[in-house]
Amino acid sequence: MSRLSRRLERSRPTDAQVTTIAAYPCGLAWSPRGDLLAVAGDRGEVELIDPRTCTVRQRIAAHDGPVQSIAWHPRRDALLTTGQDGAVRLWEAPFSATHDLIAPSATWADLACWSPDGDRAAVALGAQAHVLSGDSVTAVTEPVASTIAGLAFTPSGKSLGAAGYGGVQLFDPETGRPTRKLAWTGSMLSIAFAPDGSTVACGCQDHSVHFWRIASGKDAQMCGYPAKPRDVAFNHDGRWLATGGDATVSVWPFDRRGPEGRTPVQLAAHHDLVTALAYAPLVDLLLSGARDGTVALWSPPKATAPLALSRLTGRVTHVAWVTDLAAQLLRWAASDEHGRVLIGQL
Amino acid sequence: MAERDRIPVTVLTGFLGAGKTTLLNRILTEHHGQRIAVIENEFGEIGIDQALVVKADEEIFEMNNGCICCTVRGDLIRVLGNLIKRRDKFDRVIVETTGMANPGPVAQTFFVDDDVQADFRLDGIITLVDARHLELHLGQQQEAHEQVAFADVIVVNKIDLVDAAKLDEIERRLQRINAMAKLVRGQHADVPLATVLDVGGFDLVRALATRPSFLEPEYPFEWAGVYELAAGDHQLQLSPGPDPAMRILIEPVADAAPGTIAAAAERAIRRMAGPAVVSSPGGVVHAAEGPCELAFGSGEPPWCFTLPILRAGRYTLFTQHLPAEFELRLADGDGRGLAPIGERAFVAAHTHDDAVSSVGLEFDRAFDETRLNAWLGRLLRERGADTFRMKGILAIAGADRRFVFQGVHMLFDGRADTPWGDRPRRSQVVFIGKHLDRAALREGLGSCLA
Numbered sequence: 001m002s003r004l005s006r007r008l009e010r011s012r013p014t015d016a017q018v019t020t021i022a023a024y025p026c027g028l029a030w031s032p033r034g035d036l037l038a039v040a041g042d043r044g045e046v047e048l049i050d051p052r053t054c055t056v057r058q059r060i061a062a063h064d065g066p067v068q069s070i071a072w073h074p075r076r077d078a079l080l081t082t083g084q085d086g087a088v089r090l091w092e093a094p095f096s097a098t099h100d101l102i103a104p105s106a107t108w109a110d111l112a113c114w115s116p117d118g119d120r121a122a123v124a125l126g127a128q129a130h131v132l133s134g135d136s137v138t139a140v141t142e143p144v145a146s147t148i149a150g151l152a153f154t155p156s157g158k159s160l161g162a163a164g165y166g167g168v169q170l171f172d173p174e175t176g177r178p179t180r181k182l183a184w185t186g187s188m189l190s191i192a193f194a195p196d197g198s199t200v201a202c203g204c205q206d207h208s209v210h211f212w213r214i215a216s217g218k219d220a221q222m223c224g225y226p227a228k229p230r231d232v233a234f235n236h237d238g239r240w241l242a243t244g245g246d247a248t249v250s251v252w253p254f255d256r257r258g259p260e261g262r263t264p265v266q267l268a269a270h271h272d273l274v275t276a277l278a279y280a281p282l283v284d285l286l287l288s289g290a291r292d293g294t295v296a297l298w299s300p301p302k303a304t305a306p307l308a309l310s311r312l313t314g315r316v317t318h319v320a321w322v323t324d325l326a327a328q329l330l331r332w333a334a335s336d337e338h339g340r341v342l343i344g345q346l
Numbered sequence: 347m348a349e350r351d352r353i354p355v356t357v358l359t360g361f362l363g364a365g366k367t368t369l370l371n372r373i374l375t376e377h378h379g380q381r382i383a384v385i386e387n388e389f390g391e392i393g394i395d396q397a398l399v400v401k402a403d404e405e406i407f408e409m410n411n412g413c414i415c416c417t418v419r420g421d422l423i424r425v426l427g428n429l430i431k432r433r434d435k436f437d438r439v440i441v442e443t444t445g446m447a448n449p450g451p452v453a454q455t456f457f458v459d460d461d462v463q464a465d466f467r468l469d470g471i472i473t474l475v476d477a478r479h480l481e482l483h484l485g486q487q488q489e490a491h492e493q494v495a496f497a498d499v500i501v502v503n504k505i506d507l508v509d510a511a512k513l514d515e516i517e518r519r520l521q522r523i524n525a526m527a528k529l530v531r532g533q534h535a536d537v538p539l540a541t542v543l544d545v546g547g548f549d550l551v552r553a554l555a556t557r558p559s560f561l562e563p564e565y566p567f568e569w570a571g572v573y574e575l576a577a578g579d580h581q582l583q584l585s586p587g588p589d590p591a592m593r594i595l596i597e598p599v600a601d602a603a604p605g606t607i608a609a610a611a612e613r614a615i616r617r618m619a620g621p622a623v624v625s626s627p628g629g630v631v632h633a634a635e636g637p638c639e640l641a642f643g644s645g646e647p648p649w650c651f652t653l654p655i656l657r658a659g660r661y662t663l664f665t666q667h668l669p670a671e672f673e674l675r676l677a678d679g680d681g682r683g684l685a686p687i688g689e690r691a692f693v694a695a696h697t698h699d700d701a702v703s704s705v706g707l708e709f710d711r712a713f714d715e716t717r718l719n720a721w722l723g724r725l726l727r728e729r730g731a732d733t734f735r736m737k738g739i740l741a742i743a744g745a746d747r748r749f750v751f752q753g754v755h756m757l758f759d760g761r762a763d764t765p766w767g768d769r770p771r772r773s774q775v776v777f778i779g780k781h782l783d784r785a786a787l788r789e790g791l792g793s794c795l796a
Contacts, residue, residue, distance in 0.1 A: 024431040042431040066431055084428070106401060108428075126403075146405045146420055165407050165420060187407040187420055205423075205459075206409040206416060227460040273460065291464070 007328070016310055016344030017054040021047045025317045025335035027070035031077055034324030034331050038079055039341055040067035046081060048095065051331050051343050060095050063087060064104065071112040071121065080121050080132075082109035088123050088132070101132050111148060115157035120173055122160050124148035129162050131173045139176030144169045150191030150202060163188035163202045168212065182212045184219065189230045194238035199254060201241055203229040209243050209252075220260055222252060231277040235284055240265075240300065242286055244274030249288050251300045269296045269306045276319040280330055285346070287332050289316025295334040295342060310344075312336035352467040355426075355439040356543060357452050359493045360474030361483050362445035365503040367391060369474060369535035369542070370442055376539055383436040385425050388444045398436055400425050404444055406451055418455045423462055430465050438543070439466065446489050449473075449496035450734065450755060456548070457757040470547035473497035473527075474535065478507040480516055484700070491702040494520055495734045495778050497527045498547030506533045514691075525704035526737060526776050548752065566618040567595070567664040570611055571686030572602035575661050578679045580653040582631060584640065587672035591641045593622055595664040596633040596653070602660065602688025611692065614664050625651055633661055648673070660687070702734070705784045709773040711795045712743040718794040722758070725790070729779070730756030738775035741766065743796035 023041025030037055036057070037049040044063035047056045063083030071080045077093035086105035089098045102109060102123070111124040121132040127143035129151055141162065150163035153173065159180075160173045165187045170180040187205035194200070201211040204221070209229050212219040222243070229245025234254070241252045241259070250264035270290035277288050285307075286298040293314050296306040314337040321332050330346045360366045367390030374382060374397050383398040392399055402421040409416035422441065429439065443452060449471050456468035473493045475483070480502075483490040494500060500520055505513055517529055530541045584592075595618050599610050622637040627649035631638045633656075642649055653676075655661070665674065668691065676684045718740070725733070733755060740749040751760030777787060 024433075026431055066428070068428075146407070147403075147424060149424070165405065186409045187418075205407060205418065205420075 003328075016308075016342045018312075019049060019054045019056070019341050019343070021045075021056070021339045021341060023047075023339050024066075024337060025339060025341070026067045027081075028318035028320045028333055028335050028341075029070050029072050029079070030320055030322030030331065030333070031072050031079075032074055032322075033077075033326065034322040035326075036077070037320075037331075037333050037341070037343065038070050038072065039335060040070045040081065041339070042066040044083060044085075046070060046079065046091075049341065049343070051333070051345070054343055058095055060091060062089060062091070062098075068108055068110040069112040069123075071114055073121075074114050074116060074118045076118070080112045080114070080123075082112045082123050084108045086125070088112070088130070090132075090135075099135070101135065102130060102137060111151040113152050115153040115173070116155055117157055119157065120153070122151055122153065122173065124151050124162070127164070129160060129171065129176075131160065131176060139173060141169075141171045141176040142178055146187070149187070149189050152191050152193055154193050155195055155197045161191050161193065161200060163191035168200055168202060180214075182214075182217065182219065184210050184221075186210070189228060190232055192232045192234055192241070194234050194241075194254065195236065196238050199234075199238070201232045201234070203232050203243065203245065207245065209241075209245070211241075213258075220258075222250075222259060222264075225250075227273050231274065233277045233279045233286075235279045235286070236282055240279075240284070242277050242279060242288070242300075244277055244288070246274065247272055247290065249274055249277065249286070249296075249298070251286070265301045265304060267296070267298050267300060267304055267306070269309055270294050276316050276334070278319045278321050278332075280321045280332070280346075281323050282330070285321075285330070287319040287321065287334065289319050289334050289336075291315045293336055295319065297332070297344075308344075310334070310342055312338075312340050312342055314338045314340075353433065353437070353439060353465060354469035354544065355441060355456070355466050356469050356545075357441045357443060357449060357471045358474070359443045359447055359449050359452075359471060359497070360445065360501075360503075361476065361479070361487070361490060361493075362388070363479070364445070364474040364476045365501070365532070365535040366442055366445075366474055369472075369501065369503075369532075369537070370440060372535055373440065373539060373543070378539060378543075380437040381435065383429055383432075383439045385422065385429075385439065385441045387421070387447065388442055390442070398429075398432070400429070404447060416454075416458065417451045418458055419451045422452065422455050423459050426462050426466055430461075433465070438469075446487070448489055448492045450492065453496060453548075453735075453754045454757060457754060457759065468548045469543070470498040470545035471496050472499045472501060472542045472545075474501045474503050475516075475520070477502050477504050477513060477516055480520075484519070491523060491700065491780075492734065494523045494527075495702045497524055498545050499530060499542055500524065500527045501530050501532050501535065501537055501542070503532045503535050505531050518691075519700070521704075523700050523702050523704065524778050525706055526735070526778060565611060565692040566593075566615060567611075567666050567692055568668050569665045569689065569691050570607055570614070570662050571665075571669070571689040572599055572607065572660055572662050573676060573684055573686055575655045575658065575684075576678065577655055577658045580655060580679065580684075581675075581677040581681070582640075582651040582653050583648045583673075583675040583677065584642070584651075585648045585673040586642065587667060589667065590643060591639055592672060593618065593637050593639050593666040594631065595637045596631070597662050597664070598634055598657075599660050599662045602686075604688075604690070607662065607688060607690050610662050611664070611690070614662070618664060627651065630654065648675075701780050702778070703782055704776060704778045705782045705787055706774070706776045707784075707788055707791060709741075709775075709791065709795060710770075712741040712745075712771060713773065713791075713794050714796040715742050715745070718742070718791075721790055721794050726753070726756045726758060732781055733777055733779040735778045736776060738773065739763075740773045740775070741771035 027040035088102035131139040146165035167183040188202035225245030249267040252259040272292035405420035627645040747762040
């Protein structure tokens with residue numbers, strides 16, 4: 001365990017700061033070094049916020065109409081954005097100019113993500129994923145059964161997973177060809193790979209969380225959520241899976257025995273449905289936001305009471321973490337529907 | 347979130363060519379001061395540039411339990427979820443479905459998806475039908491029946507292309523399938539916006555605000571004509587028709603106004619069901635003495651029956667079949683043919699050819715809550731797939747407040763509403779669905795009365 005993670009184990013949250021953007025947040029993402037927080041809005045803008053001063057440092061007019069998703073390159077200051085205008089754009093520092101990786105069209109561009117090494121990116125256009133490399137589209141997958149609802153590279157970067165109606169389809173990102181279908185009747189809403197790539201989990205429309213052990217293809221599900229658990233997040237070592245779908249966050253054990261026949265750790269502090277979830281890198285710290293505007297910081301399974309509980313003014317739209325190695329701390333952020341952005345550190 | 351803050355959504359359905367896009371453009375161009383976001387599944391020509399238009403392919407999601415009530419529209423969940431980011435840009439949403447869309451999953455999306463439910467409310471399903479092609483569509487496509495059955499408002503469009511009799515026939519058929527819907531006529535979808543927006547079709551409080559025609563029963567006769575008859579013998583003459591016998595009923599009536607005929611028809615339903623006197627050709631039929639079964643078995647047609655009238659006045663003749671089918675003729679003592687001074691055709695129980703229909707039931711006694719819940723639960727489980735919509739206001743024994751409910755397939759939503767006060771505690775329930783068994787529903791609900 002690194003010196004930073006040892007220190008984080010003992011640290012207590014310090015006061016968070018709030019800033020406001022004049023938009024409905026459509027994406028929240030930290031730059032890889034943790035020195036910039038990008039907040040995308042419904043008017044096509046992306047605000048770059050300096051977390052130390054909590055002020056907007058730069059404003060990018062990224063899209064015509066709402067931004068659908070943003071994703072920082074994992075290693076450099078480059079931001080991939082997609083919009084309802086159908087465009088996919090890459091913004092390299094100093095973010096003043098861009099070019100279209102995919103030109104505007106009637107189909108919304110959504111779900112931007114990078115492979116872990118940053119060699120490739122992928123976006124979803126309707127039922128098809130487009131793989132980007134360098135400055136161009138290098139592969140377009142076959143269409144899946146519905147509009148893609150969750151898109152992510154496996155931790156090895158060798159596979160691209162698209163979740164949607166009927167399960168998860170794995171693709172070879174090199175060619176765009178389908179390699180493996182993890183089928184399940186019902187509509188998958190999201191996708192999360194365990195850090196070792198052994199497991200993939202999805203929140204489902206029918207109030208359940210479905211997961212597959214990829215090697216064996218064996219699958220199982222957790223049922224009984226009062227609402228659809230869209231947000232699912234593995235912790236840093238893949239031994240826990242946090243899920244929403246309720247006012248209570250359920251954290252399921254994903255060690256060797258798996259969650260089958262076991263009960264989750266329950267985290268109760270929100271008074272309405274959880275709307276955003278994210279696990280911290282390096283340590284077992286979890287951030288959750290809810291429809292009631294509360295943002296909770298947890299350290300499961302060690303404690304089930306929140307380390308800190310903050311309050312925004314409306315439904316929490318996104319939460320995000322980053323490691324700021326230079327400053328030797330973890331930064332986190334949460335946004336709400338009124339454009340308020342809460343920034344904290346540990 | 348407060349009800350008023352939820353964004354109303356209007357769903358426009360109707361077969362290709364029924365006029366959905368025309369109506370949509372009318373709504374968008376009219377100066378109502380509202381900003382409208384449009385979700386289009388059928389990519390028509392929207393004439394307004396500034397409208398917020400999202401085009402999306404219909405995506406029907408079934409869930410793994412295979413239950414029809416869990417079938418939702420994935421595209422709506424996704425698009426509405428994205429529209430909420432721009433909620434300051436619009437006041438209401440209109441969803442234009444494809445011609446072949448089944449409105450069931452659309453309606454269910456508003457019941458089962460938490461996110462959609464939090465921000466949006468389904469205001470109403472508006473179904474446009476092309477008056478000229480309705481029968482063709484109903485004859486060929488299950489979806490046409492579903493679109494009519496799910497509607498809160500049915501716009502009978504292109505009425506200029508059919509004659510008045512045809513239009514009446516169309517409307518009777520529509521009402522028979524869906525007795526809950528309000529019918530509005532249009533030529534080029536030129537209907538007042540107030541008839542298609544803010545209809546409150548899924549608003550429990552307004553569930554049965556306007557007494558709908560659903561309580562209109564199925565008539566045991568197809569026709570009623572009011573005649574001015576002098577005292578003395580009259581002749582009823584008939585020729586061979588589709589049946590070897592026909593039931594008739596002759597009742598005195600005050601006048602020939604439509605309301606009077608309707609009231610007489612209500613009374614005649616019970617009278618017609620009573621024991622009938624059988625009369626053969628050459629025999630006598632009496633007025634005001636219950637139904638008479640004309641048995642055509644003997645003699646050469648045309649068959650004649652004598653109708654003695656003791657007191658001059660107006661009489662209504664109810665016939666089991668349309669008079670034209672038997673070339674029915676009523677003549678006075680001098681053999682002069684008489685024409686009715688008022689008439690009306692009825693939807694007869696035995697002519698049902700649509701598998702989809704409405705059943706409206708009324709009860710004057712209160713229900714036992716426990717038994718009613720058990721019965722409704724079983725109905726939804728066993729018949730939910732075939733029950734498209736249901737609505738009702740119920741009197742529950744021991745409860746001062748009206749219980750209002752509505753349902754779409756197996757999804758059910760109900761709660762206590764305002765107190766009954768001085769109003770008569772009369773329960774009203776409507777079912778719209780496939781292969782509904784009126785007698786079984788009446789018996790089942792009847793068994794739940796306190």
